[in-house]
Amino acid sequence: MAAVEFKDVNKVFGKDVKAVSDLSLGIKDGEFMVLVGPSGCGKTTALRIVAGLEEASGGDVFIGSVRVNDVPPKDRDIAMVFQNYALYPHMTVYDNIAFGLRLRELKGFFWEMAHLKDAREIRQSIDDRVREVAKMLGIDQLLLRRPRELSGGQRQRVALARAIVRKPKVFLMDEPLSNLDAKLRIQTRAELIRLHRTLGITTLYVTHDQVEAMTMGQRMAIMKDGLLQQVDEPERVYAEPANKFVAGFVGSPPMNFFDAKIMKMGDRFFVDASDFKLALPAGHAAQNLEGQAVTLGIRPEAIFDAALDGPMKGTAENTFDAKVDVVEALGHQYVAYLKIGAQTLVASLDANSGIRNQENARVAIDSNQIHIFDASTEQAIR
Ligand SMILES: Nc1ncnc2c1ncn2[C@@H]1O[C@H](COP(=O)(O)OP(=O)(O)OP(=O)(O)O)[C@@H](O)[C@H]1O
Numbered sequence: 001m002a003a004v005e006f007k008d009v010n011k012v013f014g015k016d017v018k019a020v021s022d023l024s025l026g027i028k029d030g031e032f033m034v035l036v037g038p039s040g041c042g043k044t045t046a047l048r049i050v051a052g053l054e055e056a057s058g059g060d061v062f063i064g065s066v067r068v069n070d071v072p073p074k075d076r077d078i079a080m081v082f083q084n085y086a087l088y089p090h091m092t093v094y095d096n097i098a099f100g101l102r103l104r105e106l107k108g109f110f111w112e113m114a115h116l117k118d119a120r121e122i123r124q125s126i127d128d129r130v131r132e133v134a135k136m137l138g139i140d141q142l143l144l145r146r147p148r149e150l151s152g153g154q155r156q157r158v159a160l161a162r163a164i165v166r167k168p169k170v171f172l173m174d175e176p177l178s179n180l181d182a183k184l185r186i187q188t189r190a191e192l193i194r195l196h197r198t199l200g201i202t203t204l205y206v207t208h209d210q211v212e213a214m215t216m217g218q219r220m221a222i223m224k225d226g227l228l229q230q231v232d233e234p235e236r237v238y239a240e241p242a243n244k245f246v247a248g249f250v251g252s253p254p255m256n257f258f259d260a261k262i263m264k265m266g267d268r269f270f271v272d273a274s275d276f277k278l279a280l281p282a283g284h285a286a287q288n289l290e291g292q293a294v295t296l297g298i299r300p301e302a303i304f305d306a307a308l309d310g311p312m313k314g315t316a317e318n319t320f321d322a323k324v325d326v327v328e329a330l331g332h333q334y335v336a337y338l339k340i341g342a343q344t345l346v347a348s349l350d351a352n353s354g355i356r357n358q359e360n361a362r363v364a365i366d367s368n369q370i371h372i373f374d375a376s377t378e379q380a381i382r
């Protein structure tokens with residue numbers, strides 16, 4: 001195992017396509033780090049630079065304590081799982097998994113075998129390893145089949161097995177679950193987390209799916225337009241997004257945003273979104289911005305049915321009359337589209353809420369859960 005580090009890494013394609021800009025990011029030894037962001041933000045490029053499949057235009061990449069800029073891909077001891085994993089179609093599952101091991105053994109690279117004396121022992125050792133990994137991934141009954149005789153999910157697991165069997169220092173995974181249906185994706189997601197717990201191999205996992213990032217990553221790194229926006233544990237990213245982009249990217253349904261202004265009435269500070277005003281929690285950093293334009297962010301989960309138990313139960317503060325526009329039932333919760341004056345708010349309401357049957361409702365907004373962003377820089381103010 002080894003840590004991976006990007007130091008001021010840049011990648012420019014052609015004259016002016018800046019795929020990755022000044023990326024500095026450390027992945028700890030044994031950590032599962034998810035690199036997430038919208039399409040085209042530079043995730044695959046960053047991964048390929050670690051793999052050595054793409055040369056950085058500037059900056060350094062370290063694996064362990066070794067600067068690997070000039071180390072050829074085959075000597076970096078990494079295993080990469082691509083989105084469109086290509087299995088060898090003419091080989092059985094077994095041979096697909098064993099292939100890399102045999103190659104390494106031929107080249108005399110496989111350290112585990114250094115002490116083994118003859119070909120039979122080596123073959124036995126490869127056999128043990130293939131079967132162990134196949135069992136781990138639940139494909140041990142399929143070893144004699146060929147890829148075309150497998151479902152998409154099974155193929156994906158063969159591709160994973162092929163990477164895992166080598167016990168590399170680092171795993172690089174580029175959207176490895178994207179070809180799976182929703183149910184299988186959730187199942188394989190859990191499998192990968194379990195696998196990481198067992199093997200503890202440093203993993204850099206790329207996805208554009210914020211749910212995958214939130215559920216899988218010990219930490220997540222969010223990118224946009226080649227620029228790193230924030231790196232932290234998922235809970236922290238959710239609770240304290242660094243800027244408006246991250247705030248809107250993480251969470252579902254997404255955060256509501258409003259143009260607003262900070263104002264003072266009496267000795268209290270408010271954030272005024274014209275159709276409603278929220279009293280700020282005492283001591284909020286936005287108090288220093290009296291009169292300034294800001295963006296107010298409210299997560300759907302911070303809006304409550306005022307008639308039900310909630311953080312604001314019993315207080316009249318920050319409760320509003322709303323019109324109920326559309327309600328989507330999801331079983332455990334309701335997603336309600338509410339109107340306060342001309343403003344639309346998406347609220348994620350408890351399944352006990354009676355709001356779904358109403359035209360008018362009283363809703364409460366928990367001001368301890370609101371987010372305020374500088375209107376021009378879009379950086380969080382807290
Ligand atoms: N070989 C290339 N030549 C020129 N431009 C490229 C090349 N590869 C990638 N790019 C550009 O670099 C940017 C980043 O691409 P990259 O593949 O890293 O994005 P990504 O985050 O992986 O996106 P996706 O989620 O769609 O896979 C994009 O603007 C892309 O068009």
Ligand SMILES: [Mg+2]
Nearest residue numbers: 043044045174
């Ligand atoms: Mg990509």
